[in-house]
Amino acid sequence: MPSADPPTAVLAALADPTRWQMLALLADEARSASALSRALPISRAAVLKHLGVLERTDLVRRNRVGREVRFSVDPQRLSTTARWLSETAHAWDVRLAALQRLAEFPPSVEE
Template identity: 50%
Template sequence: MTSGEEEISRVLSALADPTRRRILDALVGRGAATPTALAEVVPVTRQAIVKHLGVLTRAGLVTVRREGREARYTVVPGPMDATAAWMERTAAVWGSRLAAIRRIAEAAEGQATDLGRTSS
């Protein structure tokens, strides 16, 4: 697996949890926040927020900056952008495949219709 594939896997794994997605949404809305501030808007404990932030940090989706005793987290968009680009490429490939299947099915349906007319 390439490093790009590993990054995408980490991002998708981190985003699989709805609580982590809510934390990311809250961080995007606030710009930066402490775990305590996030616990006020995401309905889990501060300790759970810290654990989720650890997963998001390891996935490269957030970064932490210490300000005295507080830790402030911010979103890092790069890994999300790379994952979105991969998803768009994958969707385009599947769109092409499905269009080809549709053309084959419509051609086969047209041939069956034509055969039905000639055998009448």
């Protein structure tokens, strides 16, 4: 059975294509907000706004390196979300298989 705490905030954060691009870039290497803004067609202010959403959902973490703040992907939160999605998909597969069995072989109705 899926856990009682669906990762709705994570799924909402992942629904934005720009945040997907940011996560893909951060999966390769930790980057600063300035480096991300150079790699994406958005301003540094917009990058910071998106990073805030990703941080609040624990998808990225910040690490200070000297005077620079670098961001990297936190794989734990992605793993937890993937596990929840897998459990939910399995639960629905079981339900749909039972429904299909009923549709193919309906119980006999006695009058």
